[in-house]
Amino acid sequence: MSDTATYPQSAGTTPPTTRRKVDLEKILRVVFALFVAAGSISIIEPSPFDYLSFIVLPLWLLRGFRLNVVLMPMIFLWIIYDIAGFVALMPHWDEPEPRLFQFQSLYLVIMGIFFAMFFSEETEERLELALKAFTFGCLISASLGILGYLGLFGLAEYTTMYEGRVSGTFKDPNVFGSYMILGLVYLGHGMITGRMRNTFLVMLGFGIIAAGVFLSFSRGSWAASAVALLTMFVATFLTAEEVAMRRRMLLWAATAIAIIVIAVIVILSIDTARELFLQRATVTQDYDEGLTGRFGNQLRSLPMLLELPNGFGPLRFRLVFFLEPHNSYINAFSAYGWAGGFAWLILVASTFFIGFRLMIVKSPYRSISHVCWPALMVLLLQGFQIDIDHWRWVFLSFGTVWGLEAARVRWKWQQRRSLIRPEAPPVR
Numbered sequence: 224m225s226d227t228a229t230y231p232q233s234a235g236t237t238p239p240t241t242r243r244k245v246d247l248e249k250i251l252r253v254v255f256a257l258f259v260a261a262g263s264i265s266i267i268e269p270s271p272f273d274y275l276s277f278i279v280l281p282l283w284l285l286r287g288f289r290l291n292v293v294l295m296p297m298i299f300l301w302i303i304y305d306i307a308g309f310v311a312l313m314p315h316w317d318e319p320e321p322r323l324f325q326f327q328s329l330y331l332v333i334m335g336i337f338f339a340m341f342f343s344e345e346t347e348e349r350l351e352l353a354l355k356a357f358t359f360g361c362l363i364s365a366s367l368g369i370l371g372y373l374g375l376f377g378l379a380e381y382t383t384m385y386e387g388r389v390s391g392t393f394k395d396p397n398v399f400g401s402y403m404i405l406g407l408v409y410l411g412h413g414m415i416t417g418r419m420r421n422t423f424l425v426m427l428g429f430g431i432i433a434a435g436v437f438l439s440f441s442r443g444s445w446a447a448s449a450v451a452l453l454t455m456f457v458a459t460f461l462t463a464e465e466v467a468m469r470r471r472m473l474l475w476a477a478t479a480i481a482i483i484v485i486a487v488i489v490i491l492s493i494d495t496a497r498e499l500f501l502q503r504a505t506v507t508q509d510y511d512e513g514l515t516g517r518f519g520n521q522l523r524s525l526p527m528l529l530e531l532p533n534g535f536g537p538l539r540f541r542l543v544f545f546l547e548p549h550n551s552y553i554n555a556f557s558a559y560g561w562a563g564g565f566a567w568l569i570l571v572a573s574t575f576f577i578g579f580r581l582m583i584v585k586s587p588y589r590s591i592s593h594v595c596w597p598a599l600m601v602l603l604l605q606g607f608q609i610d611i612d613h614w615r616w617v618f619l620s621f622g623t624v625w626g627l628e629a630a631r632v633r634w635k636w637q638q639r640r641s642l643i644r645p646e647a648p649p650v651r
Contacts, residue, residue, distance in 0.1 A: 247286045252349070254279055255341075256356040262615050263360030263402065265393045266381065272615060276334060283341060291343045291629035294336075297621070300570040301332045304555075307563030311533045321537040324558075324613075328537075331618050338622020343629035350591055350623060354409045357616070361406030362428055364391035364399065365435030372438055387499055389438035397609060400436050400444025402616060405598040407432045408451050412594045415475040416459065416468070430482050437487060438496075440503045443608055447601035452479075454597040458582045462589060520544040521553050528553070533560040551606035558612075571603055574621065577628045586631045595623040 258279045261271035305328055312325045342349055368391035371382030384390050393399035410429040413419035436448050456476055463469050491497045524544065528534060537558045540548045548554040556564030578600060581592035599620035602611055611617050 247282065251279070251282045251286050252352055254282060255349075256352055259353050259356040259619070260360040260363075262357070262619070263364045263392055265398065265402075265615075266390075270615070273330075280337060283337065288340055289344060290340060291633065293629040293632045294339050294343060294625055296573060297339060297570065297625050298336055300566045300573075301335060304559060304563045304566040304570070305329050305332045307533075307561075307566065308537060308559040311536045311558060311560045311563070314533075315536045315539065321539065324537045327613060331613065331615065334615070335618035335621050338619050339625040339629070340622075342622055342626025343633075346588060346626060346630035347591065350595070350626070353619070353623070354405070354591075354594065357619075358406035358409050358428070358432075361403050361432050361435075364393070365389075365403060365432050367391055368399065368435050368438065369431065387495055388440045389435060391435060391439075396439040397441040397443060398614065400439030400441035401447060401602065401605060401609075401611075401614070403432050403436045403439075404444070404448050404451050404601060405594075405616065405620065407436065407448055408455050408598050409594050411452050411479060412455055412459065414479060415456065415472040416590075417471060426478070426482065429479065430486060433483050434486050434490070437490060440499050442503060443605050447605050450604070451597040451601045454600065455593050458593045458597070459590075462583070462585075462593075520546055521548065521550050524548070524553060524557065528556045531560070534558055534564070547610060549609055551610055551612045554610055554612060571606075574603070574624055575600070578624050581624065581627055581631060584631075587634055588627045588631050592624070592627050595620065595627060599624055 254275065258272060258275040261275055264271050305325075308325050308328055312321055315321045342353070367378055368382045368389035370376055371378035371380075372387065372389050382389060382391055385396060388396040389399065390396045391399045391402075393402065407429065410419075410425055410432065414422070414425050414429060419425045433448075436444050456472070460469060460472050463472065491500060524540065527543075534557045535543060540546075540554065540557045548557055552564075552567070555567035559567070578592070578596035581588065582596055583589075599617075602614070602617055602620060605611060
C-alpha cells in the first residue's frame with residue numbers, strides 16, 4: 224500500500240505536496256557533533272554534554288542499532304565493574320556524595336557502551352565526525368585559556384587558576400591538559416599524512432592546542448602528549464607503504480617539532496611562565512613525597528585493600544588518607560572492591576591488546592586507529608598518577624577503540640566470505 228493517498232484533481236487546484244521522510248541519520252549526526260564538542264565544557268556541572276546525551280541516545284535508538292558480538296566482553300566487564308561499585312556502596316547508601324558518585328559511574332558506563340555500539344556501525348564516517356567535533360571543542364577551550372592567560376577580555380578569572388596555570392573550560396589544569404591530547408594527535412596525524420586540506424589551518428590549530436597543553440603546566444599532560452604523538456608517528460611511519468609518504472612524514476614531524484619549540488621559547492620568555500615552568504618541571508612535588516604524600520598513601524592502602532573484598536567504598540579513600548587516591552587502579556579496588564578492580568584491570572589489558580592490534584594489522588581502520596588508540600593509551604597510563612575514572616572522554620575513547628575493533632572483525636568476516644561490497648573502504 225502506498226504511503227501517500229491519491230486525491231482527485233479539479234481545475235485550478237494543486238495536488239498536495241508529498242511529505243518527505245525525516246532523515247534521522249542526518250539529524251543524529253548533527254546533534255552528535257554538538258554533543259561531542261560540548262564535552263569540552265566542564266567548568267559547569269552538569270555539563271552541556273550531559274544534557275545533550277538525553278537527546279542523542281533517544282535519536283540513536285529511533286535510528287536503529289545492532290549489537291556486535293565483539294563488544295560483549297567490554298559490556299560484560301563494565302557491568303561487573305558497576306555492579307561491584309553498587310555493592311561496595313551499600314553500607315554507605317545514606318551518604319549523598321558516594322551515592323551520586325556511583326550513579327555518575329553508571330551513567331558513564333552507559334555512555335561508554337553507547338559510544339562503542341555507535342562507532343561499530345558506519346565507523347569511518349561517524350569517527351571522523353566525532354574527531355572533528357572533539358578537536359573543535361579543544362580549539363575553543365585552548366583559545367579561551369590562552370586569551371585568559373594573556374589577560375584579555377577578563378577571561379583570566381574563569382580560564383586560569385593556581386597562579387597562572389591554564390584550565391580553559393575545565394575546573395582543573397591537569398584535566399584540561401589531558402583533554403587536549405586527542406585533538407592534538409588528530410591534527411598531528413592529519414598534518415603528517417596530508418589527509419587534511421588546509422595545511423595552514425591544521426598547523427595553526429596544532430599550535431594552539433599544543434600551547435594550551437604547555438600552559439596547563441601539567442607534568443602528566445606534557446608526558447602523555449609526547450608519548451601519544453610519538454606512538455602515533457611511529458605506527459603511521461612503520462605502516463606507510465610508500466617511500467614518498469615516509470619522507471613527507473619526516474618533513475612534517477620536523478615542522479611540528481619546530482612549531483612546539485618556537486612556541487615554548489616564546490612562552491618561556493615571559494618571566495612568570497618561566498618561573499612556573501621551573502617549579503613544575505620536576506618528577507615529583509612536595510605533596511607527592513613522604514609517608515602521607517600521594518605515593519605514600521597509595522603504598523599504605525595496598526595491604527588494607529587486600530583485607531577488604533568490597534574495598535573502602537565510593538569516595539571513602541579520602542576519609543582514610545585525607546587525600547584522593549590519584550591512581551585509578553588503586554581507586555578501582557578502593558571504590559569498587561576486588562570484583563570491580565579486577566574487571567577494570569582485565570578491561571584495560573584487553574583494550575591494550577586490541578589497540579595495538581588495530582594499529583598493526585592491515586584493515587580499512589588501521590589509519591584512524593593511529594589517532595584513537597595512542598590518545599586512549601596515554602590516558603590509561605596517566606591513570607597511575609591521576610584519577611581518570613570519571614573523565615567523560617575516557618569513555619568516548621574506549622568507545623572509539625572497541626567500535627573500531629568490532630568494525631575490523633566484521634570486515635574480516637566479510638572478507639573471508641567474499642562479501643565485501645565494491646564501495647567498501649580501501650585497505651590502508
